Amino acid sequence: MRVMTNLLARLFDVAMIVAGALVASQIRFDDASQRSFYLAFVAFAAAFSLAVFPALGVYESWRGRSKGALAGQVALSWLIVQACAMVLMFSLHRIDFVSRLWFVYWTGMAGAGMIAGRMVTHTVLGRVRNAGLNLKQVAVAGCGEHCDEIVRKIDMAPAAGFRATAAYNVQTGANMNTRVPVFEEHEAFANYVRTQNVREVWLALPLTEERTILKLVDEFRNDLINIRFMPDVRTLSLFEGSVTNLLGVPTINLAASPLPPNALMQKEIFDRAFAVAALIAVAPVMIGCAIAVKLSSPGPVFFKQRRKGADGRVFSIYKFRSMRMHVEKQGELRQATRDDPRITRVGAFLRRTSLDELPQFFNVLRGDMSVVGPRPHALEHDDLYQKVVSGYIHRYRIKPGITGWAQVNGFRGETDRIEKMEGRVAHDLYYLGNWSFGLDMKIIFATIFKGLRHTNAY
Secondary structure, X not given: OHHHHHHHHHHHHHHHHHHHHHHHHHHXXXXXXXXXXXXXXXXXXXXXXXXXXXXXXXXXXXXXXXXXXXXXXXXXXXXXHHHHHHHHHHHOOOHHHOOHHHHHHHHXXXXXXXXXXXXXXXXXXXXXXXXXXXXXXXXXEEXXXXXXXXXXXXXXXXXXXEEEEEEEEOOOOOOOOOOXXXXXXXXXXXXXXXXXXXXXXXXEOEOOOHHHHHHHHHHOOOXXXXXXXXXXXXXXXXXXXXXXXXXXXXXXXXXXXXXXXXXXXXXXXXXXXXXXXXXXXXXXXXXHHHHHHHHHOOOOOEEEEEEEOHHHOEEEEEEXXXXXXXXXXXXXXXXXXXXXXXXXXXXXXXXXXXXXXXXXXXXXXXOOOXXXXXXXXXXXXHHHHHHHOOOHHHHXXXXXXXXXXXXXXXXXOOOOOHHHHHHXXXXXXXXXXOOOHHHHHHHHHHHHHHHOOOOOOO
C-alpha cells in the first residue's frame, strides 16, 4: 500500500510539472512552434524532481505532519529543482532562450498544483481519521507528566490518525491524569496490547529507565508491533530534545540549535529573497533617510557597530546614524534613553519609526542576519547579560534578526532593568523552541502593522 501511494504521488508531481508548463506556454506564446524548445527543459525538471523530492523527504508519511510543514517542504524542494534547471540552462549557454515570464508562470502554477493536491488529500485523510477510520491504536508506556503530555498531543491531533487506548505506569505511585486506562503491571499491559490488537507501543520514558525499556522491547520482539522511543529529556534538554540525523545516526539535541538543517535552508532562502524585495521596495525611502541624516548633523550617513551573530561570530551591523558624533569611554556603552541629548531630531524620528533599521537588509544579504530572529545586542551588553540572565547565550544558536518575537511583544528599546532583559530572552528562547515559517510570517506582519512605532523606541 505504501509503495503504491509513493508511486501515485510521484506520478501526480510529474503531471503537475508538465501541466504547469503547458498552461504557461498557452498563456505566454501564441505560436506553437515556440513551445518545442521547452520540452527538454521540462523533461529535465520532471526527472530531476523524482531524484530530489525523495532525498528531501517529500514522499515520507504525512501521518502526524502539519499542512504548513508539508506545503513548505514541497515549495522548497520545487524551488531547488527549478534553480538547478536554470543552472543547467546557463551552463549550456541557453539561458537567453528561456522566457522569464514563462518560467515564472510555470514555477508558480506547477508548485501551486503540487501543494494544492496535497492540501486536499491531507484534508480528506484528516476527515476520514476524525470519523474513526484509518486509525492506529497507540499504547503509551511512561511515567508522570511526560506520559500525560504524549497522550494529550495524540488527542489534540486527531487528523494524524493515532488514538491512545492505554497507558502503562512504570513507576508505582507516580501520578498520571490521562483519560485512557492505566496499567500498573507489566503482564497486564502486554496482554492488553496483544488482545486488543494494538500496533503501536510508544515508550515515553526517561533515560534512567533503561531496564524497563529493554524489558518492553524484549516483550514485543516477536510481535508485529511498532515500538517507538520518545525519551523524556526535559531535565537535560534546553529545547525539548529536538532530533536530527548525523552520519546516518538519529541524534537528540540537548544543547544545540533546535532548527533542523532543512528549516535553516528554507529560512536562508526566504531571507535573501525578502531582503532583495524589501531593498527594492524601500529604496526611495532609504535615499530620503540618507539625505535627511546627512543634513541633520556632521558625520557619516551609516552607523556601524560590532555585534554577535550565529554561533557567536562577530559582524558589523548597519543603521542610519541617529546621534551626533561623540566618543564613548573605553569598554563602556551607554544605551539611548528618553530625551537623550545625543539624538538628533531626524534621528529621533528614525528611531521611533524603526526606519533607522532599514540598512540591516544589507546585513541579511551578506548572510550576517536574518529577517526574523533574536535582536543582536552590543558586545559590551553580551558580556554583561550572559553572566546574569539564564539562557542568554543561546539566543545566538541562530542568526539574529531585524525583528523578533520579543520586539512585537513589547520588549524593545532600553533595558534599564534586569527584568526587561529576562523578558526579552524568554521570548527569544520561545521563538527558537517553536520556530515555524508561519511564526516568521506572523512576526513580519505584526512588525509592519503595529511594530514600526513603539513607545519604548527612543
